[in-house]
Amino acid sequence: MNRIRQLGRLLLALTLPLSAPWCLADGAAVDTAAVGSPLSTAAMQVAPSQKSVLIDLARAGERLVAVGERGLVLLSDDNGQSWRQAAVPVSVSLSAVQFVDARNGWAIGHAGVVLATRDGGESWVVQLDGLRAAQIELDTAKAEQAGAMDPDAAEARVQSAERLVADGADKPFLALEFIDAQNGLIVGAYGLALQTRDGGATWQSVVGHIDNHMGMHLYAISRQGALWFLAGEQGYLARSTDDGASFTQLDSPYEGSFFTLQSRADGALLVGGLKGHAFISTDAGASFQPMPVPMPVSFSDAATRADGSVVLANQAGALFVNRGEALQFLGRPLGKPVSSLIEAADGSLIVAGFTGLLRVPQPATAVSE
Template structure:
């Protein structure tokens, strides 16, 4: 399990420098899981990995448990109360008050007050125990005894190694049903808003334990994307079957388009479109050889892909076109504010592009 330090995955690479000092040993992991995020000055200049809308409020998640809130479309920010100090990798809200964030050390945080305060629902130690219990419980029922026994052995190592595996993505369909995924194929679902969690590892066709970087819904279907071109789909929200991959490189982001198709972004500017019901995604011409890190659906129906050179590309039929000049800053996340402006997250903090700048170049 030590290949965590050798990941080629972009999102994990973003988070590792933040978390490495904290995850040096089990004691350090315990410290960050039990230590609230520190209050810092000029927090908006810290490293941030993701952004979300909570009604008209913006919520940014980043290093060392930092969560910032803005009620003026990203012009000013203030720090929220967070009970852990691990790097956060993704955040989502299902309504103006109810949201979740995931991150390193296997943390899942929840809020019911629009991000003002957060509670810890799951951590890597408990997640490892849940996976071991599930692997042992499902062992006698397995059709592939060798694979099932290998899963038990992997789960035993997870327990031994402690809370050093990150969650990298999440998707909640409502205030109760959600799925979180991460490194080594780890996946957990809840049906009660996170009061309880169950391992979903055994329900995903991922025998190599490939890292899962993105999860999204396409109509009634659920889609997963990860390293080495991994794609999987669930028709019932329970069992995921691997899809034929159009590409051997890692995928980092999934986003729906107005036509119902799913936009997939990955390494070196490779992007694909999966049409509703299709089994194979179609490639888009590479617009720039820079890895994509996030995608955002705009109010006007366009979907933008964000890359690590600070570029934003609009997804049009059969192609990607620059939506505006590159910012010159590595970007990890984007969200459209209530006033239509675009708010961006990355290594250099949070920034805002006014509405007039957000228009596609034909």
């Protein structure tokens, strides 16, 4: 399991909160507490004045939802001006959240946890954890081994799944994409990928349907109708042309890791990653053109705004807007790392990071610097 050594510090910054019970030991990401404890312990209540680590943001209708360290979930019904904490049954750090409407949403995170809500984030239930996810992958790998066209690859997959089971619930999910209240895909470390067709009541491993033989960590998902895209470590990019049923790896314009993947309203695909590398594709991933960036700082997230433009954020707190083939500064850098951003219903931008949440009421217009 020395593959985790290939993760850069940025991944750890984005997905392993500073105060969460995760650390580096001999280059490996490990849980320093008993795995059963955070999975069975409810998230602690946090004082409103405390600057907590928030990792991802989503919209549930007009409501804003933020997730972060140790099971923290915050809700805002006034476009980010005030927040309150929701009750969550686990205390593992949550790395991503998504809603398909004002009521139905999911959050994923460490220890392979998947949480679901049916009331706009007021309450959450555990649908999956890393122990069950690893066992699902092992059972699927063994079942598909007999008919595999590449016996060596099939055996390697079974061995990898056996290691996942032996390791326990210590592998994080990092990205999710639900198209409605029933159908969704979640991906994460070591290429782990599961799919549901019944709102998360049951899950199926789809590792064997993704062209990712090296088991690259998968950090981002984007969808354009029947076209789906994945991005991950070491420049990994993949595309599905059959509505997510299978993925084929794409030629990548960069060998460094990609951490954000966003589709623009006109169908253009933007991808950003380490050291400020960003690329755009206007032909559904067949080719990518570089977008010059004046800051060699890694990108962390991107969001599509109501006007169709895309805003990208980097680890220096700089925001960039894209409407054509280039990136432009969106106001001055915020001066603090940004892990996620989203546009609120009133047009303001909400950003999350290691120092909590920040609301930018009326983002400045794009400027050239």
